[in-house]
Amino acid sequence: MHTTPVTGRGHVPISPRPELEFAPRIAALDEVFSGRLGLHAVRLDDGESVQLRADERFPTASVIKVSLCCAVLDLIARGEAGLRQTLRLPPPGQRVPGGGVLKQLELDSISLKDAIELTVTLSDNVATNALIDLCDSDRVNAYLDLIGLEQTRLLGPVDFARIGPGLQGGIGVSTAREQTRLMTALAQERILTPELCRYLVGVLARQHYQDQIPRWLPFDPYAQYHGRAQPLTIANKTGELDGIRADAGLLMHDQRGTLAIAVFTDGGLDLRETVDVEGSLAVAECAAATAAHLLGFEV
Numbered sequence: 131m132h133t134t135p136v137t138g139r140g141h142v143p144i145s146p147r148p149e150l151e152f153a154p155r156i157a158a159l160d161e162v163f164s165g166r167l168g169l170h171a172v173r174l175d176d177g178e179s180v181q182l183r184a185d186e187r188f189p190t191a192s193v194i195k196v197s198l199c200c201a202v203l204d205l206i207a208r209g210e211a212g213l214r215q216t217l218r219l220p221p222p223g224q225r226v227p228g229g230g231v232l233k234q235l236e237l238d239s240i241s242l243k244d245a246i247e248l249t250v251t252l253s254d255n256v257a258t259n260a261l262i263d264l265c266d267s268d269r270v271n272a273y274l275d276l277i278g279l280e281q282t283r284l285l286g287p288v289d290f291a292r293i294g295p296g297l298q299g300g301i302g303v304s305t306a307r308e309q310t311r312l313m314t315a316l317a318q319e320r321i322l323t324p325e326l327c328r329y330l331v332g333v334l335a336r337q338h339y340q341d342q343i344p345r346w347l348p349f350d351p352y353a354q355y356h357g358r359a360q361p362l363t364i365a366n367k368t369g370e371l372d373g374i375r376a377d378a379g380l381l382m383h384d385q386r387g388t389l390a391i392a393v394f395t396d397g398g399l400d401l402r403e404t405v406d407v408e409g410s411l412a413v414a415e416c417a418a419a420t421a422a423h424l425l426g427f428e429v
Contacts, residue, residue, distance in 0.1 A: 146346050152423035156182055156416065161414045165373060165397030171420045174317060175387040187248035187281055187297055188394035191369025192229065192253045193376045194284055194302025196312065199246050199271040201345035202265045203326045206242075210319055213243040217260040226288050230254025250367055251336045255288040262287045269424040277321055279308045293371065293386035300371060309378040309392035313337070317380050317388055334365035334379060341405055342368050343391065345414035346429050347421055361385060373398040375409030377417070386425045391417060 144162065147155050160167050160182065170184035205211040216239045219225065225233040230252045232240070240248075245261050248254035262270075262284075270284040282304035286292070297303050314320075319327040337344075340351070344364045353360035366379025378392035392415040400408035418429040 131270055134243065142285075143406050144408060146415055146418050146429060148418070148422065148429060150170055150419075152180065152419055155419045156180075159412060159415050159419070163395070164399040164408060165395050167412060167416070168306045168394040169392070169416050169420070170310045171311050171389055171391040171424060172314065173387055173389050173424045174314060178424060180423060181307070182416075185305050187303050187305055188396055189297055189300040189371070189374055190282075190302035190304045190309075190394070191300055191371045191374050191376050192258075193309065193367050193369040193378050193392075193394075194282070194304065195249050195253065195258055195369075196309075196330075196367045196378065197282055197302070197304075198258065198261055198265070198270055198284055199249060199330060199333075200277075200312070200316075200321065201270040202242070202246065202261050202271050203330060204320050205265055207322050207326055211242060211264065213241065215242050215244055215247075216240070216331070217245055217264060219256060226255045226259055226362070227290060227415055228253075228255040228288065230256055232256035246264060246330075247336070249428075250330075250333045251338050253339070253368065259287045277315065279304070281305045281314060282308045282312075300374070301402075304394075306378075306392040306394055309394075312389040313378060313380050313390040313392070314340070317382075317390065331365050333378065334367060335363055337364070337366050337368070337379075339368045341410045342366075342375060342413040343379055343381075343393065343417040345410070346418040347381070348427060348429070370409070372401050375407065375413050377413050381421060381425065383425060386427075388426055389421065391420055393417060 168183040170181045172179040189292035245257040267284045349362045361384040363382040369376040378396045381389040393416040395409045396407040421427045
């Protein structure tokens with residue numbers, strides 16, 4: 131196992147191992163990955179599940195933004211907010227860096243609906259902090275308690291002056307099992323209202339980042355625009371910080387059913403910002419192995 135950060139030629143990419151059965155495939159991945167790996171997945175049709183460190187807490191990075199959006203949508207369900215209401219933004223030059231596009235734009239406000247769209251699909255940190263201004267950490271965490279996610283916490287707004295290593299150094303913490311519980315509740319419309327559940331799953335299905343869970347799955351988000359059938363829909367939310375890659379979502383297949391899956395990593399020694407960073411490949415291999423085992427894909 132690596133003991134120093136991996137850069138450049140020192141990196142050996144993780145590859146899919148479809149020749150292995152599920153248990154040895156995950157064990158082989160866990161052995162070579164330089165950090166800690168957590169997985170939970172459940173097939174909604176019959177409850178069959180798989181897990182690895184499913185109840186250990188991990189830093190979520192931007193995966194916590196789904197919980198934030200759920201708490202904001204709960205305000206809407208209660209009549210305390212509306213999708214069309216306006217959220218003010220900090221002046222240009224005073225906006226948080228990182229993911230998204232609002233830091234580059236001249237807009238001084240956006241709708242709550244647009245903030246949710248950008249928070250999920252582009253992981254926009256300015257939009258995220260606008261939502262947190264509306265629904266702060268205490269209210270988000272009280273909502274998470276209400277729906278039974280007691281290990282999941284929003285730690286505060288996105289602030290790179292505060293973000294650092296460890297569970298308390300990011301913007302959120304959770305477990306893989308609690309994230310699949312949240313995804314299952316959205317899919318089965320057991321929280322918020324049915325309309326708001328469908329709305330948020332639809333936003334998740336417009337995710338722009340395809341390098342983790344979707345990476346090796348038979349999924350083409352552009353197939354519909356070319357007149358090709360796409361039986362698999364993936365609705366997910368990714369996250370990343372130094373040494374951390376994470377993804378949680380729903381795999382919804384027309385014939386094979388629906389799978390809720392969450393994969394967390396931390397402590398990874400490959401700190402590169404590249405498409406083949408070790409953490410993203412580890413998440414992709416977890417998703418491929420799980421989809422092969424529970425949905426019968428050949429990946």
